[in-house]
Amino acid sequence: MNIDKLTPAERKDLLKQLEAKENQAIQKRKDDIEAFKGMVDEMVAAKAPILAEFGKQQNQIVESTFNDFEAVIKLKNDLYGTKDKQASHTFTSRDGNASIVVGYNEIIGFDGTEGAGVQKIKTVIAGLSADDENREVLADLLNTFLKPDKKGNLNPTRVAELVSKKDKVNNPLFSEGVDIIVAAQFKNRSSMYVRGWQRIQCENGKEIKLQFSITANEK
Numbered sequence: 001m002n003i004d005k006l007t008p009a010e011r012k013d014l015l016k017q018l019e020a021k022e023n024q025a026i027q028k029r030k031d032d033i034e035a036f037k038g039m040v041d042e043m044v045a046a047k048a049p050i051l052a053e054f055g056k057q058q059n060q061i062v063e064s065t066f067n068d069f070e071a072v073i074k075l076k077n078d079l080y081g082t083k084d085k086q087a088s089h090t091f092t093s094r095d096g097n098a099s100i101v102v103g104y105n106e107i108i109g110f111d112g113t114e115g116a117g118v119q120k121i122k123t124v125i126a127g128l129s130a131d132d133e134n135r136e137v138l139a140d141l142l143n144t145f146l147k148p149d150k151k152g153n154l155n156p157t158r159v160a161e162l163v164s165k166k167d168k169v170n171n172p173l174f175s176e177g178v179d180i181i182v183a184a185q186f187k188n189r190s191s192m193y194v195r196g197w198q199r200i201q202c203e204n205g206k207e208i209k210l211q212f213s214i215t216a217n218e219k
Contacts, residue, residue: 055217058214058215058216059216059217061194061214062192062193062194062214062215062216063192063216065100065102065194066102066192066194069089069091069100069102072091073089073102076089086103087103087104087106087187087189088101088102088103088104089101089102089103096199097198097199098196098197098198098199099196099197099198100194100195100196101193101194101195101196102192102193102194103192103193103195104189104190104191104192104193105189105190105191105192105193105215106187106188106189106190107187107188107190108156108185108186108187109153109185109186109187109188110153110154110181110184110185110186111184111185111186112184113180113183113184114154114180114181114184114185116177116180117176117177117178117179117180117181117184118154118177118181119177120173120174120176120177120180121138121173121174121177121178123173124138124169124171124173124174124177125138125139138169138174154181156185159181159182159185162178162181163178163182165178166178191215191216191217192215192216193213193214193215193216194212194213194214195211195212195213195214196211196212197209197210197211197212198210198212
């Protein structure tokens, strides 16, 4: 079609047709989006109660497992003379067919005194000469391990790596700073969990290790 050869009336009619098609496409997209949202509403309404009930059953399983193992953990502590400060306990059957871990997820925080430890490490870095082999190591630690998050907190996993550098750095002030940071840490137990595995025989005769992991909702 050569638009230049169309009369003004024909051009006007063509423009109306194009606008109508565009409006149809826009309306179709709106209808599709509305249908999608309706599908989501129906699916969530249908599945949420089932999953919520399953979550409730999971909580009950975790709590009952903890209660059942309470006497076992106490006996373990009595027999081996240990204090129950562990976040988790692992129990494996002697035939090697199953293993269960009962434990608590922990949140690690700091009490506010860790800043003094960081300052000591900064002092160590500032006092090193440019050619000191420890300078680059400590600068990397400062920029990587001791860099706080958006809330101003240190990353607990990085602190563990920091401790591993004490022997390599071999500086008393550095070690003191690390010890202050470690001492500033505290742990709060949050949700309970049960994890483990069991060897099972499949219908085809093949044996597999079936793993499971259940976490109870925090109360």
